[in-house]
Amino acid sequence: xxxxxxxxxxxxxxxxxxxxxxxxxxxxxxxxxxxxxxxxxxxxxxxxxxxxxxxxxxxxxxxxxxxxxxxxxxxxxxxxxxxxxxxxxxxxxxxxxxxxxxxxxxxxxxxxxxxxxxxxxxxxxxxxxxxxxxxxxxxxxxxxxxxxxxxxxxxxxxxxxxxxxxxxxxxxxxxxxxxxxxxxxxxxxxxxxxxxxxxxxxxxxxxxxxxxxxxxxxxxxxxxxxxxxxxxxxxxxxxxxxxxxxxxxxxxxxxxxxxxxxxxxxxxxxxxxxxxxxxxxxxxxxxxxxxxxxxxxxxxxxxxxxxxxxxxxxxxxxxxxxxxxxxxxxxxxxxxxxxxxxxxxxxxxxxxxxxxxxxxxxxxxxxxxxxxxxxxxxxxxxxxxxxxxxxxxxxxxxxxxxxxxxxxxxxxxxxxxxxxxxxxxxxxxxxxxxxx
Amino acid sequence: xxxxxxxxxxxxxxxxxxxxxxxxxxxxxxxxxxxxxxxxxxxxxxxxxxxxxxxxxxxxxxxxxxxxxxxxxxxxxxxxxxxxxxxxxxxxxxxxxxxxxxxxxxxxxxxxxxxxxxxxxxxxxxxxxxxxxxxxxxxxxxxxxxxxxxxxxxxxxxxxxxxxxxxxxxxxxxxxxxxxxxxxxxxxxxxxxxxxxxxxxxxxxxxxxxxxxxxxxxxxxxxxxxxxxxxxx
Numbered sequence: 001x002x003x004x005x006x007x008x009x010x011x012x013x014x015x016x017x018x019x020x021x022x023x024x025x026x027x028x029x030x031x032x033x034x035x036x037x038x039x040x041x042x043x044x045x046x047x048x049x050x051x052x053x054x055x056x057x058x059x060x061x062x063x064x065x066x067x068x069x070x071x072x073x074x075x076x077x078x079x080x081x082x083x084x085x086x087x088x089x090x091x092x093x094x095x096x097x098x099x100x101x102x103x104x105x106x107x108x109x110x111x112x113x114x115x116x117x118x119x120x121x122x123x124x125x126x127x128x129x130x131x132x133x134x135x136x137x138x139x140x141x142x143x144x145x146x147x148x149x150x151x152x153x154x155x156x157x158x159x160x161x162x163x164x165x166x167x168x169x170x171x172x173x174x175x176x177x178x179x180x181x182x183x184x185x186x187x188x189x190x191x192x193x194x195x196x197x198x199x200x201x202x203x204x205x206x207x208x209x210x211x212x213x214x215x216x217x218x219x220x221x222x223x224x225x226x227x228x229x230x231x232x233x234x235x236x237x238x239x240x241x242x243x244x245x246x247x248x249x250x251x252x253x254x255x256x257x258x259x260x261x262x263x264x265x266x267x268x269x270x271x272x273x274x275x276x277x278x279x280x281x282x283x284x285x286x287x288x289x290x291x292x293x294x295x296x297x298x299x300x301x302x303x304x305x306x307x308x309x310x311x312x313x314x315x316x317x318x319x320x321x322x323x324x325x326x327x328x329x330x331x332x333x334x335x336x337x338x339x340x341x342x343x344x345x346x347x348x349x350x351x352x353x354x355x356x357x358x359x360x361x362x363x364x365x366x367x368x369x370x371x372x373x374x375x376x377x378x379x380x381x382x383x384x385x386x387x388x389x390x391x392x393x394x395x396x397x398x399x400x401x402x403x404x405x406x407x408x409x410x411x412x413x414x415x416x417x418x419x420x421x422x423x424x425x426x427x428x429x430x431x432x433x434x435x436x
Numbered sequence: 437x438x439x440x441x442x443x444x445x446x447x448x449x450x451x452x453x454x455x456x457x458x459x460x461x462x463x464x465x466x467x468x469x470x471x472x473x474x475x476x477x478x479x480x481x482x483x484x485x486x487x488x489x490x491x492x493x494x495x496x497x498x499x500x501x502x503x504x505x506x507x508x509x510x511x512x513x514x515x516x517x518x519x520x521x522x523x524x525x526x527x528x529x530x531x532x533x534x535x536x537x538x539x540x541x542x543x544x545x546x547x548x549x550x551x552x553x554x555x556x557x558x559x560x561x562x563x564x565x566x567x568x569x570x571x572x573x574x575x576x577x578x579x580x581x582x583x584x585x586x587x588x589x590x591x592x593x594x595x596x597x598x599x600x601x602x603x604x605x606x607x608x609x610x611x612x613x614x615x616x617x618x619x620x621x622x623x624x625x626x627x628x629x630x631x632x633x634x635x636x637x638x639x640x641x642x643x644x645x646x647x648x649x650x651x652x653x654x655x656x657x658x659x660x661x662x663x664x665x666x667x668x669x
Contacts (some may be wrong), residue, residue: 177666178667178668178669179668180668180669181669185669201669264665264668265585267667267668267669268668271669309666310664310666311665311666312665319583319586322583322586322590323583323584326579326582326583326590326591327579327580327583330576330579330580373499374499375499375576376573379576379577379580382580382581382584383580385584386583386584
């Protein structure tokens, strides 16, 4: 392999700071591979064994004809996770373990369903795959215990066959599950990029080597949102580019253990902050896109569950009311007087009702405030949390007597409201603010 | 007798004319200095306002929250305010120089005091602008953290933090321009000390379990799980 292949395009620092000499030696000893499965870990001793086993079964079964490698990017586990990963391997050349530096070493709680330092882990996996000239890179979660040889193969095969460049897994969820995705991230990104990707935030995916190389050349790896918003960014740039995208049905994953889940305020800040920063950085690409297209769904669609998660919507509603009242002086300049007045009226209504239009205009106003640097990003995002909780409470109240199909239709209407408001967002985006 | 009176009058008239002849150039010089000073002050004000507009200082001031404070105080926008201050400083300097040219006593020290005061005023203004920005940042951060942590009286808490930061800023700015330095220092120390003591007693008596949980979380890294709430993502 030529030494020039080691250079990572677009990276500010030298490659040596990313891939250690020992890792490069391991990679060179492995030689060229077809499929690299990246496994970012951080203290996943409880679950990683099942995941590694599933990957090995896939290597030995459906992917037996391919040259494969599992790359474990460990963020500094103290519970022996890398040892477990290595111990599960029958072929020492098949597994490479690399430590990557966490930017946020003080933080040990997993942010939503990812791990801290995820940006560093993905960067390392992509750079290694680039060095190995892999055709397919798949990234799996260390706590995805529902993973099997078949599901790994289902993720990898469409890219391996050359039919798609980017494949995201999707699980059947009820319209009331994951409200941060259904109420905000999914419709916002669909309207922005014109692609109906159901799960833009999932941390598992498969992509082509060419796409990984292209991602490596982007100047985002040192951005602040790279640590937690990288999956959203990857989905966004893929949707905004010419890559062929598909979604593949997967069995429902078990929820992460309570101890590994972060608090809502943190999750909200990381997810919404990451998505908004990504949209701000990528505005040149998505502002002109109109409408939206379906993204192919591969495999058999499982039945959609009808479970309603036991959210404490009453406390959400009271937090919204208190938030709108207490944050009024701060929300005014961010949302504008008209939207704030409408939210104040909503906070006084019973039952609480935040219409699609009001919710969309609040989100868009926050995005514009971020674009115009009216306040620090983190504070704009934090100020949206009570409004988000109000919207969730409103949706639950509105759909209390609806079935799954009707509630899903309401989500579709919300997505269309985001699309309908996009021209206004685009015109505001390009307009200089008028100062009082 | 008549001759003597005439001589005295002639002499007095001659002295008067001599005085006028000596004073007139000074008066004219003063008028010229004042007029030139006014023109210079006017030009300086225009330049400062234009420079601030080009430097988009209004954006910085708006973001820092200082613009909101000025609006509340019915003060003009910062560009106009700074321009006006510059105008008066330059013209005041010119007036004092003019008075010095006429020969009024004591104006030298006034001019010297004014020259010494200008850098202090600039420093005090900078302290105020930065201090207001920091106070507003802290206010927003406290308010948001308190609301999102569902702490009651979040507004009061945020307001107190801002008040303390603004108080500290004002004390520093006043000390910079030597206005009642001792009084300001003492008052600030008393207020700050009282607030800290009250907060310590309140935290110690009312929040022992909270303090324990906080310390356990921070020092022993025992994190409180987020409860039984289903995941939002």
